[in-house]
Amino acid sequence: MTRLNLLVGGPQSQYPSDWKKLPGAWVGVDRGTLHLLEAGITPLFAVGDFDSLTTPEHQLVVNQVAEIHAKADMDETDTDMAVRLAFVEHQATEICLVGATGGRIDHFLSNLFMPTQPRFATYTNHITMIDAENFIQFYQPGHYQLTALPDYRYLGIVPLTAVTHLEIQGAKYPLHDWSSAMPFSWASNEFIPGQPTQVSWTTGVVAVIQSRDLRGQQLDN
């Protein structure tokens, strides 16, 4: 298995605290490349035009990163391009995005909807997105058995597209044969301790979001 982690240009305040310990090599996307180098991690490759970097920052990236790709197609984002290169050119079998949430919502939604693009359908089930509070997986139609991550309390089942015959079984709030032309977030569900949750549907792309309150958090979420 070749797992690659992509560090995207979202706000560092949203990174998971243990992001540097994630298994696998790293890929830098735009400003994420600089944050990798600052953390002492040399990315396998980087994508971006780096036009938001200062001249010394840009020089650091050029000196340290052996493989740099500048975007040729305006309709493909830097993140899209990095995902494509990771799977197609670098034979990744799993990718994990960090720095893909928070900040500008148009950017976040571009990342969130990326796994629904038909050209990535083969890869949808192998894409994960992690931030400080959320662990997101993406799935094409099928039957799945979900198990709780340690320390993640909540389970969101989120059709990002039209969906048919969605079932949730074995969780706190079951759902039977639900279809919708519109996206919808079935938020705040929970695993039953020691028991897997079964989900299935026949068409559409669904995000499975495990989330938690931040350590010591007593207030908003």
Place this chain on the structure above:
Amino acid sequence: MTRLNLLVGGPQSQYPSDWKKLPGAWVGVDRGTLHLLEAGITPLFAVGDFDSLTTPEHQLVVNQVAEIHAKADMDETDTDMAVRLAFVEHQATEICLVGATGGRIDHFLSNLFMPTQPRFATYTNHITMIDAENFIQFYQPGHYQLTALPDYRYLGIVPLTAVTHLEIQGAKYPLHDWSSAMPFSWASNEFIPGQPTQVSWTTGVVAVIQSRDLRGQQLDN
């Protein structure tokens, strides 16, 4: 015009800095009710079971707020219920959500997708969502002329659902007759100074996101 602002339970770090100056009366949703009272604002009504509040906090809410609604239907979120009551019972003509972004992504997506619910179709074009960096409007199919907000640099055109015949004209990056079964975020577009942008489409719900870098921000977005 009766404009109501809803303060939802998302993280206070994401509130726009000038949120207390927004025109119109306020509605508290769950913990947002407490934040309103702490800011010296008495909400017109509040929605929630307030089970995350301490006993003194709960007592404060009960003492101060004349109209409190506890949720009866598990399939309707507190925010959904507050939106319904604002439009249907309190004859709001515009509503603005604050505290609807950040934190748990299942909650955020529940808020973001709310205006796509068919039962809210009459109200979609009258819902706005604001946070520190983003100003989001929601629209049913039609022809719209968009104008730049002061200090917002970026324009995201985001089909949240399947969309047909989307056109963007008069912006930095035009788009011609684009249709998709999947959601997609056309991120990082920009207004041309002094010129409105025209957008149109024939089916689907689209979010228009104006965003900005935070004041003094030189780094991530």
